[in-house]
Amino acid sequence: MTSTRKAPPLYPKSHILAASGVAAMLSLALLVFPSREVEAKRTYLNLDLDSGSELVVQEKDDLRPAGRLAADNASPFAEIEGAAEQVVTTEEQSPELAEQTTPATDPLQKTISVANGDTLSTLFAKVGLSATTLHAVLNSSKEAKQFSRLKVGQKLEFQLTPDGELESLHSKLSDLESISLAKTDKGFAFKRDLIKPEVRSAYAHGVIKSSLFLSAKRAGLSHGLTMDLANIFGYDIDFAMDIREGDAFELIYEEKVANGKTVGSGEILSARFTNRGKTFTAVRYTDKQGNTSYYSADGTSMRKAFIRTPVDFARISSRFSNGRRHPILNKIRAHKGVDYAAPRGTPIKAAGDGKIALAGRKGGYGNTVVIQHGSRYRTLYAHMQGFAKGIRTGGSVKQGQIIGYIGTTGLSTGPHLHYEFQVNGTHVDPLSQKLPMADPIARNEKQRFLQLSKPLMARMDKERSTLLALNKR
Structure with a gap:
């Protein structure tokens, strides 16, 4: 009996090409998406800050779930970011770097800046403190009520306990003064901190172009110092009608400094004002009885029985x-x-x-x-x-x-x-009336006064000459 072998089926050429393509895609998928058992290489950055050289890329064997890859694919820099994060937490890092990476914000410390319309009640509410706490703070002492006198821009620093209660409150009122409250067993204790500034002498000079105030501001003088200067010479100069362009002034005054920063000014120690070509001088002097007044450089009193203008700069x-x-x-x-x-x-x-x-x-x-x-x-x-x-x-x-x-x-x-x-x-006419003079410096004080006056006048001369020389360069 003769057996007849069946011929293999014939497939169209297009089917064969399609099957080949599917096989190729499966092979590629296996290469791109490894199984859980496949070892992966992970890239680390060596952040050696002391080497001064380029970053060194190291490779380290690492086993990880294949599912991690999908998450990493969300960011092309995920591997580098993760590596840097791990290196930062290693024991070999420098203390300085560790300090920089430690979070600086204390979740229990909150700083609020006073805005227009704010009250102490609204500020307490913003940090989650109750009206009962506010009442306890304001009634803890007479001084504590100063916290309710707020200024726009003022900062209040709240320190809270883990359960959200007020532990302490601090506010800086100025460069020289701050106030605080701290929780105690008996309530809240108030404290005021005052910084005593260093007092040193400073020199200022100005030439009037439009007004005394603008010229004084350009010279670095505060509003208060400008008013003091006008009051000193107010007996001889009518600042409402006598001031002219080209008038000049100079003075030596007390400057208050704290932590290397100018925080205020004190008294004018000496001054000169040239008005319409005539120069007036003034020196601050305290006599042996403790009375303080201003005198011209030769000891004549600057004070007269009347001031010329009862309204400043009108x-x-x-x-x-x-x-x-x-x-x-x-x-x-x-x-x-x-x-x-x-x-x-x-x-x-x-x-x-x-x-x-x-x-x-x-x-x-x-x-x-x-x-x-x-x-x-x-x-x-x-x-x-x-x-x-x-x-x-x-x-x-x-x-x-x-x-x-x-x-x-x-x-x-x-x-x-x-x-x-x-x-x-x-x-x-009060503008033309010759004003009566006050008494000059006492005879027995004259020598003591001149020992103060002459060095101050000499310093103003020296400061002005130095300033003029610098301006000519």
């Missing part, structure tokens, strides 16, 4: 005149004083020591203060917005003391001070 809007047309009454009427225009609320100062003859309403003058200075002199201040604290009829005032504020009460077209000066009951 503009003269109307002068003394016997034939001025009144702006409201619209008729010729003598103007027996000087008007100083200034913003509403500007302080008004007493021109000299005296007794208050009137502090109240006076017809068209509105709110008025009248001061009697001895038996010969009397000054009047009208159209005030209001009186300063303690100013009342029958009281006494000192020269330069604030007696009221610029306003528009009475017959007034705008905020200004109407100022009158009388001598023996007769109105005189």
Whole structure:
């Protein structure tokens, strides 16, 4: 019996090509996605900070689950990041590097900056502290209530306990002062820390181009020092009308320094002011009895019985005149004083020591203060917005003391001070009146004064010469 062998089936050529392609893809997949048993090479970076050379790439055998690869594929730098993370935690790292990588934020310490509209209550709420805690803090002592007097930008540092209660509170009020509260068994203990600054002398010089304030600011002087400078020379210079472009000033003053930073200024020790070509000098001197005042370099008193202008840096809007047309009454009427225009609320100062003859309403003058200075002199201040604290009829005032504020009460077209000066009951022009002088330095103090005055004047000369030489370079 003859057997007949069946011929192998014939497949189309396209099927054979497709099968080959599938086989190739399976082989490639096995190469790209190894099984769990396959060893993998992991790349490490040697972060040797002391070598000064390039980063060295090392390879280390590592067994890991195949599933890790899918996660690493999310970032092409995942392997390098992970390696660096492991190297940082090894025992061989430098202490400096370990310190840099330690998280600096304490989750129990929270710092809040005071924003506009914030209160201590809202700040406590922001850090999760209750109203009961706030009440306990404010009632712990009289001084603790200072924490409720907040300023925009002020920072409050809260230290909390692990259970979220207040452990301590600290705030820096200035470069020289900070306050804090700490939890105790009896409540909260208040503490104030004050830094005593180093006091040293400094020199400043300026030339006036538009105003004293702008020139002083360019010279590095604070607003307070500028006011002190004007008050020192206020007996001789009318800063409302006498200042001219080209006027110059220089001074030696106390500068307060803490931790290498300028934190404030003290007294003016000596000064020079050149106005319209005439130079005035001033030296601060404390006599043997403890009285302090300013004298010219030769010992003449800078202080006089009256200051020239009762309002700082105001503009003269109307002068003394016997034939001025009144702006409201619209008729010729003598103007027996000087008007100083200034913003509403500007302080008004007493021109000299005296007794208050009137502090109240006076017809068209509105709110008025009248001061009697001895038996010969009397000054009047009208159209005030209001009186300063303690100013009342029958009281006494000192020269330069604030007696009221610029306003528009009475017959007034705008905020200004109407100022009158009388001598023996007769109105005189305060701008042209020769002011009586105060006593010069005592004879038995003169030598001691000159020992202070001469070195200060010499230093200003030297500082100015050095400054001029530098400017010519």
